[in-house]
Amino acid sequence: MTPLDSPTAWPAEAIWEQVFPLLPNFTVEILPEIDSTNSELMRRARAGQHEPTLLVAERQSAGRGRMGRVWQSQAGDSLTFSLSLPMSPKDWSGLSLAVGLSLAESLHAEVGLKWPNDLWFKARKLGGILVEAASMGGRSQVVIGVGLNIRPRPAEGLSTAPAALTELLPQLTAPACLAQVVPPLIRAMLDFERTGFAPLQSRFEARDVLKGQRVHTSDGLQGLCLGLTPGGALRLQTDLGVQEIHSAEVSVRPLPKDTSS
Ligand code: BTN
Numbered sequence: 001m002t003p004l005d006s007p008t009a010w011p012a013e014a015i016w017e018q019v020f021p022l023l024p025n026f027t028v029e030i031l032p033e034i035d036s037t038n039s040e041l042m043r044r045a046r047a048g049q050h051e052p053t054l055l056v057a058e059r060q061s062a063g064r065g066r067m068g069r070v071w072q073s074q075a076g077d078s079l080t081f082s083l084s085l086p087m088s089p090k091d092w093s094g095l096s097l098a099v100g101l102s103l104a105e106s107l108h109a110e111v112g113l114k115w116p117n118d119l120w121f122k123a124r125k126l127g128g129i130l131v132e133a134a135s136m137g138g139r140s141q142v143v144i145g146v147g148l149n150i151r152p153r154p155a156e157g158l159s160t161a162p163a164a165l166t167e168l169l170p171q172l173t174a175p176a177c178l179a180q181v182v183p184p185l186i187r188a189m190l191d192f193e194r195t196g197f198a199p200l201q202s203r204f205e206a207r208d209v210l211k212g213q214r215v216h217t218s219d220g221l222q223g224l225c226l227g228l229t230p231g232g233a234l235r236l237q238t239d240l241g242v243q244e245i246h247s248a249e250v251s252v253r254p255l256p257k258d259t260s261s
Contacts, residue, residue, distance in 0.1 A: 019052075026053070036060050041053060095192060096131040111168070126148065
């Protein structure tokens with residue numbers, strides 16, 4: 001029996017026991033399949049359901065990535081979950097960076113961060129984050145979707161095969177990974193609500209894989225990454241001076257060394 005065949009394999013109760021004191025009404029749901037955990041929690045938020053909810057799906061039939069991309073994952077080889085939280089921080093900037101930082105710190109010292117919120121290992125993508133929000137009647141609900149590659153998978157049309165967490169943590173399973181990352185992520189979101197991104201800047205920069213690299217952005221800028229602003233914007237030294245990139249809708253790619261001069 002593989003871990004996913006067993007209905008008791010997911011640590012739903014252990015997670016609930018850790019989180020419930022911090023978040024009354026917190027619920028955990030594990031589903032064998034859904035279109036997308038983010039889509040489902042966004043549907044619920046728009047329908048006025050504001051309970052803090054962790055929704056895990058063993059399979060997604062229509063997993064979504066940033067910038068309208070498809071997120072592909074295989075049951076057991078990856079972990080896919082979303083967390084829906086009512087939030088009202090004074091300043092939202094840097095929220096998705098705080099998510100990435102929390103995940104990286106609870107996973108492994110060698111997990112890097114590629115702005116705005118990809119998890120990287122050895123120049124390959126280890127996981128991604130899709131943050132969405134619904135506002136209704138003055139209340140804001142944030143849906144944080146996380147996809148982590150647990151076991152290696154083929155490149156499938158990508159130029160390089162993605163990285164996998166078992167390269168760093170050989171015994172890791174999707175359920176164990178869930179238990180490892182969710183309670184710290186919820187604590188990080190509660191801290192973010194109070195203090196914003198600025199206190200996290202130096203910890204993010206310690207894992208920043210772009211700092212000091214020449215990059216180009218999907219909206220046509222090229223330059224040298226200088227790090228971040230206290231609000232989490234990317235600082236880029238371009239021919240026109242230092243530019244700050246705020247939008248998470250911009251994709252940033254390192255330039256190959258031979259075209260960087
Ligand atoms: C990205 O890097 O483009 C973001 C990927 C986010 C994928 C996760 S998997 C769980 C949640 N449900 C989705 O449909 N997407 C997010």
